[in-house]
Amino acid sequence: MRLSCENTVLRSIRPSEEERMIIRAVADEIICEVNKSGIATGMVVGSVARDTWVSGDKDLDIFMLFSPEVSREELEEKGLGLARQISKTFSGVFVEKYAEHPYINANIRGFDIDLVPCYAVESASMIKSAVDRTPFHTRYIKEKISGHTDDVLLLKQFSKACGVYGSDQMTEGFAGYLCELLICYYGGFTELLEEASKWRPGIVIDIEKHQAKELTEPLVVIDPVDPCRNVAASLSATRMCEFAEFARGYLKNPSEIYFEAPVSKEISSEDFKTMIEDRGSSFYAVVFKTPGLIPDIVVPQLRRSAIGINGLLERNGFVVNRFDCSMKEENCMILYELLVDQLPNVEKREGPPVWNAENSDKFLKKHIGNTFAGPYIENERYYVEIERKYPDVYSILLSGEILSSGLGKHVRKSIENEMNIYKDEECWSKEFSDFLGDFVMKKSPLIERMMKQTESLNFQT
Amino acid sequence: MRLSCENTVLRSIRPSEEERMIIRAVADEIICEVNKSGIATGMVVGSVARDTWVSGDKDLDIFMLFSPEVSREELEEKGLGLARQISKTFSGVFVEKYAEHPYINANIRGFDIDLVPCYAVESASMIKSAVDRTPFHTRYIKEKISGHTDDVLLLKQFSKACGVYGSDQMTEGFAGYLCELLICYYGGFTELLEEASKWRPGIVIDIEKHQAKELTEPLVVIDPVDPCRNVAASLSATRMCEFAEFARGYLKNPSEIYFEAPVSKEISSEDFKTMIEDRGSSFYAVVFKTPGLIPDIVVPQLRRSAIGINGLLERNGFVVNRFDCSMKEENCMILYELLVDQLPNVEKREGPPVWNAENSDKFLKKHIGNTFAGPYIENERYYVEIERKYPDVYSILLSGEILSSGLGKHVRKSIENEMNIYKDEECWSKEFSDFLGDFVMKKSPLIERMMKQTESLNFQT
Numbered sequence: 001m002r003l004s005c006e007n008t009v010l011r012s013i014r015p016s017e018e019e020r021m022i023i024r025a026v027a028d029e030i031i032c033e034v035n036k037s038g039i040a041t042g043m044v045v046g047s048v049a050r051d052t053w054v055s056g057d058k059d060l061d062i063f064m065l066f067s068p069e070v071s072r073e074e075l076e077e078k079g080l081g082l083a084r085q086i087s088k089t090f091s092g093v094f095v096e097k098y099a100e101h102p103y104i105n106a107n108i109r110g111f112d113i114d115l116v117p118c119y120a121v122e123s124a125s126m127i128k129s130a131v132d133r134t135p136f137h138t139r140y141i142k143e144k145i146s147g148h149t150d151d152v153l154l155l156k157q158f159s160k161a162c163g164v165y166g167s168d169q170m171t172e173g174f175a176g177y178l179c180e181l182l183i184c185y186y187g188g189f190t191e192l193l194e195e196a197s198k199w200r201p202g203i204v205i206d207i208e209k210h211q212a213k214e215l216t217e218p219l220v221v222i223d224p225v226d227p228c229r230n231v232a233a234s235l236s237a238t239r240m241c242e243f244a245e246f247a248r249g250y251l252k253n254p255s256e257i258y259f260e261a262p263v264s265k266e267i268s269s270e271d272f273k274t275m276i277e278d279r280g281s282s283f284y285a286v287v288f289k290t291p292g293l294i295p296d297i298v299v300p301q302l303r304r305s306a307i308g309i310n311g312l313l314e315r316n317g318f319v320v321n322r323f324d325c326s327m328k329e330e331n332c333m334i335l336y337e338l339l340v341d342q343l344p345n346v347e348k349r350e351g352p353p354v355w356n357a358e359n360s361d362k363f364l365k366k367h368i369g370n371t372f373a374g375p376y377i378e379n380e381r382y383y384v385e386i387e388r389k390y391p392d393v394y395s396i397l398l399s400g401e402i403l404s405s406g407l408g409k410h411v412r413k414s415i416e417n418e419m420n421i422y423k424d425e426e427c428w429s430k431e432f433s434d435f436l437g438d439f440v441m442k443k444s445p446l447i448e449r450m451m452k453q454t455e456s457l458n459f460q461t
Numbered sequence: 462m463r464l465s466c467e468n469t470v471l472r473s474i475r476p477s478e479e480e481r482m483i484i485r486a487v488a489d490e491i492i493c494e495v496n497k498s499g500i501a502t503g504m505v506v507g508s509v510a511r512d513t514w515v516s517g518d519k520d521l522d523i524f525m526l527f528s529p530e531v532s533r534e535e536l537e538e539k540g541l542g543l544a545r546q547i548s549k550t551f552s553g554v555f556v557e558k559y560a561e562h563p564y565i566n567a568n569i570r571g572f573d574i575d576l577v578p579c580y581a582v583e584s585a586s587m588i589k590s591a592v593d594r595t596p597f598h599t600r601y602i603k604e605k606i607s608g609h610t611d612d613v614l615l616l617k618q619f620s621k622a623c624g625v626y627g628s629d630q631m632t633e634g635f636a637g638y639l640c641e642l643l644i645c646y647y648g649g650f651t652e653l654l655e656e657a658s659k660w661r662p663g664i665v666i667d668i669e670k671h672q673a674k675e676l677t678e679p680l681v682v683i684d685p686v687d688p689c690r691n692v693a694a695s696l697s698a699t700r701m702c703e704f705a706e707f708a709r710g711y712l713k714n715p716s717e718i719y720f721e722a723p724v725s726k727e728i729s730s731e732d733f734k735t736m737i738e739d740r741g742s743s744f745y746a747v748v749f750k751t752p753g754l755i756p757d758i759v760v761p762q763l764r765r766s767a768i769g770i771n772g773l774l775e776r777n778g779f780v781v782n783r784f785d786c787s788m789k790e791e792n793c794m795i796l797y798e799l800l801v802d803q804l805p806n807v808e809k810r811e812g813p814p815v816w817n818a819e820n821s822d823k824f825l826k827k828h829i830g831n832t833f834a835g836p837y838i839e840n841e842r843y844y845v846e847i848e849r850k851y852p853d854v855y856s857i858l859l860s861g862e863i864l865s866s867g868l869g870k871h872v873r874k875s876i877e878n879e880m881n882i883y884k885d886e887e888c889w890s891k892e893f894s895d896f897l898g899d900f901v902m903k904k905s906p907l908i909e910r911m912m913k914q915t916e917s918l919n920f921q922t
Contacts, residue, residue, distance in 0.1 A: 200816030201841050218841075237840045241815040245838065248818065279833055280805030280852070317800070319780075321809055321846075339778070340801050344741030348782055354702040355661030357709065368911060372740055373903040377706065379698045380662050380679075382905075385782075391741070442834045444843075450829060 002150075006189070009259045010150055013157050015055040023048055023060060026109050030062050033086045039078055040064040041120065045138040047176055050145055052152040060113045063135060065120035068128065076102055079117020086115060100129045124225035136225040137177055144184045151189040155179045157259045158189075162246040162445045164239045169300045170327075172236040174243070181207065181221055181231060197248035201237045242445050249446040257449045267437030273425040275440045281321055282341040284393055285427035286334040286402075287420045290327055291410035298327050301408020306334045308406030309397075316390050317343050322442075326435040332411070333432050335439060341393040341423075346372050351382030397421050467615055467650070470720045474614050476516040484509055484521065487570050491523050494547045500539055501525040502581065506599040508637055511606055513613040521574045524596060526581035529589065537563060540578020547576060561590045585686035597686040598638055605645045612650040616640045618720045619650075623707040623906045625700045630760045631788075633697040635704070642668065642682055642692060658709035662698045703906050710907040718910050728898030734886040736901045742782055743802035745854055746888040747795040747863075748881045751788055752871035759788050762869020766876075767795045769867030770858075777851050778804050783903075787896040793872070794893050796900060802854040802884075807833050812843030858882050 002010070015023075027044045034042030046061035047053035064082060066075050080096065083104035087094035094106035103116040119128050124136040145152065156179050159165035164173035174182075185207050186192035201218035204211070211220075212227035218237040223229040250258045267275070276283055286309065291298050306325040313320055313336065321337040351367075352359035354377055367375055367384045374384035390396040398421065403412060428436060443451075463471070476484075488505045495503030507522035508514035525543060527536050541557065544565035548555035555567035564577040580589050585597040606613065617640050620626035625634035635643075646668050647653035662679035665672070672681075673688035679698040684690040711719040728736070737744055747770065752759050767786040774781055780800040787794050812828075813820035815838055828836050828845045835845035851857040859882065864873060889897060904912075 198816065198818070200814065238838050241838045241841050245815050245821070275833075279807035279846075281807050282805075321807065339804055343800055344743075346740035346742050346782065353661065354706050355659065357659070360706070364908070364911075368908060369915075372736075373901060374905075375908055376903045376905045377699050377702050380702050385740075385903075440834060442837045442846075444835075444837045447825070447829060447836055450825075454830075 001190075003254050005254055005256045005259075006154055008256060009157060010153060013054045013153050013259075014150065015053065019055060023053075023111070026111055026113075027060060027062065030086060030090070030108070030113070030115075033089060034062070034064050034082065037082050037085075040066050040082060040117070043135055043138070045134045049138045050141045050152075050180065051149045052141075052145065052156070052176070052180060054153055054156055058111050060111045061134075062113060062115055063131070064115065064117045065135065066117060068119045068121050068126070070119075072101075072128070075117055075119065080104060083115035083117065100131060103131075127226075133223075133225060137223075140224050141177070141180045141184070145180060148183050148188065151183045151192075152180050154189040154259075155183060155192065158193075158246070158250070159243065161259050161261060162243055163262050164243050164246075164445075167234045168296060169234075169303065170295065171239070172234055173239045174235060175231065178221060178231045178235070181205075181224070185221075193247040193251055196244050197251055199240060199244040201240060245444060245446045246449075249449060253453060255449075255453065257452055262445065262448065264434035265437035265441045266434040267428075267440065268433070269425070269428045272428045272433075272436055272440065276424055279337075279440070282338045282393065283424050283427050284336045284338065284341070284397065285422040285432075286397065286415070287331050287422060287429075288411070288414045288418060290330060290332050291414050293410060295327060298332070298408075298410065301411045302327055302332055302334070305405075305407040305411045309334060309402060310336070312396060312401055312405040313338070313393065316396055317347060317388070318393060318396075322439075324435075324439055326432060328431050328435075331431060332414070333427075333435065335427065335436070336393075337439075338393060343388060343391050345388055345391060346385050347388035348383055348385050351375060351384060353380045354382060355380065394421065394423075462651075463611075464715050466715055466717045466720075469717060470618060471611055471614060474515045474618050474720075475611065476514065480516060484514075484572070487572055487574075488521060488523065491547060491551070491569070491574070491576075494550060495523070495525050495543065498543050498546075501527050501543060501578070504596055504599070506595050510599045511602045511613075511641065512610045513602075513606065513617070513637070513641060515614055515617055519572050521572045522595075523574060523576055524592070525576065525578045526596065527578060529580045529582050529587070531580075533562075533589075536578055536580070541565060544576035544578065561592060564592075594684075594686060598684075601685050602638070602641045602645070606641060609644050609649065612644045612653075613641050615650040615720075616644060616653065619654075619707070619711070620704065622720050622722060623704055624723050625704050625707075625906075628695045629757060630695075630764070631756065632700070633695055634700045635696060636692065639682060639692045639696070642666075642685070646682075654708040654712055657705050658712055660701060660705040662701060706905060706907045707910075710910060714914060716910075716914060718913055723906065723909065725895035726898035726902045727895040728889075728901065729894070730886070730889045733889045733894075733897055733901065737885055740798075740901070743799045743854065744885050744888050745797045745799065745802070745858065746883040746893075747858065747876075748792050748883060749872070749875045749879060751791060751793050752875050754871060756788060759793070759869075759871065762872045763788055763793055763795070766866075766868040766872045770795060770863060771797070773857060773862055773866040774799070774854065777857055778808060778849070779854060779857075783900075785896075785900055787893060789892050789896075792892060793875070794888075794896065796888065796897070797854075798900075799854060804849060804852050806849055806852060807846050808849035809844055809846050812836060812845060814841045815843060816841065855882065855884075 027048065031042030034040055043063045043065055045063050048060055064079055066079065080102055087104055087106035090108040091106065094104050097103055097105050103114055106113050106115060116131055118131045121127050121132050124133055127133050156165060156176065159174050159179065164171065166173050167175035182192050185205055186195055204220040206222040208224045210227040211222045215230050217230055217233055218240045219232040219235050221231040223231050302325045306323055310320055310323050319339045321339055323336045325334045326332065351363040354360055360382060363382055364375055372385040375382045403416065407415060488509065492503030495501055504524045504526055506524050509521055525540055527540065541563055548565055548567035551569040552567065555565050558564055558566050564575055567574050567576060577592055579592045582588055582593050585594060588594050617626060617637065620635050620640065625632065627634050628636035643653050646666055647656055665681040667683040669685045671688040672683045676691050678691055678694055679701045680693040680696050682692040684692050763786045767784055771781055771784050774797065782798045782800055784797045812824040815821055821843060824843055825836055833846040836843045864877065868876060
């Protein structure tokens with residue numbers, strides 16, 4: 001039984017018959033071209049092949065399957081050659097991209113089409129690269145999903161609304177294939193939500209009962225076509241739990257609100273200033289030019305850099321309340337909120353255990369006579385209280401140590417070139433106004449909807 | 462082979478023949494009185510009986526051994542009666558005291574004499590109270606210690622100089638009996654120091670090889686007369702390691718300095734102010750009248766209270782660099798050094814795990830709509846950022862919460878009656894000038910001596 005709000009949502013996200021016909025026609029034409037070449041066989045994969053795409057989506061994935069006897073070099077050369085030729089035949093607008101191996105992204109008749117060469121291996125256990133697995137996914141889902149395509153559409157829309165759709169590094173959420181498998185496994189959208197609302201990290205789902213490896217990710221969904229692979233490997237515990245609470249909230253108060261795209265909490269310079277003054281904490285932003293690479297490369301580096309600088313601050317005694325990072329067109333920002341940004345001169349430093357005579361000797365020689373207090377003993381260790389190296393946050397961030405704090409390669413390059421440190425209200429700029437608003441008013445996806453529901457109730461009464 | 466400095470020390474701490482004669486004469490007279498009573502047998506115990514007392518010590522322990530057939534009430538009544546009578550015969554100056562059971566402390570001919578009634582049980586396994594064990598200790602040591610009394614004297618003086626002599630709650634160090642056993646076990650003062658300089662917590666010494674219980678204290682020395690008892694139970698890891706490093710230092714640079722009493726680092730009001738300004742941290746002292754009870758009762762309560770208030774400060778987000786307490790004649794002080802004494806309004810609070818639906822519901826109901834940020838999810842838990850209850854240290858210490866922070870009974874009473882909170886230089890008073898000096902200039906016993914040795918070398922050149 002579909003709830004009325006679900007039917008309403010389905011009416012807007014289910015592709016029309018006309019939409020289906022158009023996309024299939026485009027796909028057929030391209031496949032025909034691939035087959036005509038005589039060197040590869042064309043195959044539609046992804047959500048279009050499985051009938052699980054959301055109306056308006058313009059993505060189309062077409063794989064070109066080569067014989068496994070073709071060498072890797074030949075595959076790349078001939079595959080890209082064929083893809084280029086097809087792109088030119090249809091439109092001429094295309095770019096070369098790289099995943100595990102290169103492919104062509106072309107714009108044909110308004111669609112965003114990936115033309116990917118891969119090997120037509122006999123079974124999934126014989127794949128030569130990750131892309132070879134995709135045709136098997138498509139075949140598996142096509143076989144199992146009939147009758148449940150609406151459930152997949154609802155789940156995708158629901159996950160998008162929750163902000164957890166996408167297995168990319170920024171989202172750390174649910175891939176399309178994962179959504180399809182979950183629907184297969186639980187047997188429907190409502191059935192899935194009922195179970196998911198009780199999820200806690202540690203769930204293992206093994207549809208084909210062939211798990212071949214111990215896995216420790218928060219959610220483990222063994223790939224039906226590969227017993228060693230976790231389809232949910234890139235899902236973080238945070239996203240998993242956000243989805244669980246979103247499901248719980250929806251089941252309690254079903255509403256179309258749970259299918260609407262989240263709205264970014266853009267903030268004005270004045271409001272930002274007021275809010276951080278109310279908090280009373282200290283904000284520091286490290287801002288630098290965005291490296292000229294795709295988000296899938298920059299974002300993980302940005303994350304790693306944010307964690308690295310956080311470690312630098314914490315090693316120097318500063319308590320970070322929260323930190324986050326954002327990659328925009330022009331600039332990247334790594335933002336820290338600190339409880340205090342000034343510490344006293346004195347710093348207590350741990351020394352070696354007293355019973356380690358050699359290290360104790362070195363430690364005593366280094367420190368004797370030039371401390372505030374110590375060396376003294378607490379339990380079995382030496383301690384000294386000495387002059388703090390960095391008594392304020394500025395002095396750390398402006399020191400060279402930031403460059404050796406574990407930055408990602410391209411982030412490091414950009415920071416070496418130019419970096420700005422902003423404090424408190426200086427952190428605000430138009431470019432980051434949504435990121436800053438989301439940061440200071442951070443709420444879980446469910447809470448956002450609950451407050452929206454409360455507001456609309458208040459408005460009605 | 463004695464080092465020359467050890468011989469010098471021994472000359473000053475070994476009791477003279479005259480001193481021995483005098484103390485033995487007093488002991489004999491009292492024992493004679495006990496025996497004359499016909500109800501008990503007198504026995505000298507403690508260091509005088511074992512010939513291990515340091516010249517100038519005026520303590521004499523005389524036990525009155527009653528038949529085990531006498532009831533407990535009778536023992537106390539008759540024992541105290543006899544002790545009172547003897548005290549009156551000799552001097553008339555005495556007080557009644559309590560350990561596990563009552564005894565009389567008398568001043569006779571300039572000596573501080575404990576007259577303790579106990580049971581003359583047949584073997585140590587049959588003791589009825591802890592004091593019954595003492596005669597067995599004395600007999601054991603008397604039998605084993607011959608030829609090693611000088612070693613015991615050196616060890617006692619060395620431990621005093623290191624500040625680790627005494628098994629009381631303030632010192633948490635080495636009891637006299639423990640010193641004697643260690644000498645018995647290692648076979649001499651130098652032999653002990655050589656081993657002790659390599660000690661690390663976890664040493665087990667079981668002279669009679671009869672340990673009957675797993676024990677986890679830093680140093681375990683099984684009582685030769687009781688297989689279940691650790692003679693070193695009250696020795697802390699800190700004191701054990703301080704002794705180990707002191708031994709190491711002495712073996713490297715033997716000197717009489719290692720047998721001299723430690724000098725308290727009394728500090729003037731001006732120096733204290735300068736030193737804490739240099740440190741840049743915040744000092745807070747809780748001061749109240751000393752409860753009218755013996756240190757063995759007050760000190761453990763004071764310790765517990767200091768730990769309790771420390772917990773209160775840390776639970777409210779304040780980082781305590783170090784804390785300590787001191788019991789003086791008039792007042793007690795609990796002293797805290799904090800890195801900062803002001804925190805921002807905003808406080809991040811941990812909520813329940815998202816998968817705990819019941820607690821999550823309560824948490825959300827409580828916090829939704831009145832937070833700086835959140836509820837939001839990190840990993841599998843909810844968090845909120847809300848108004849901090851106590852943004853400064855004063856407001857915590859002046860709140861009623863201090864009374865429920867785990868204070869000792871008599872400390873609590875005194876604090877309820879009157880308490881003063883002092884900040885930074887206000888903490889100083891003449892009464893606590895040595896405690897405050899020791900606190901801000903804290904050093905391990907070895908470091909004190911090393912700096913003294915360096916100074917004297919500098920002075921010579």
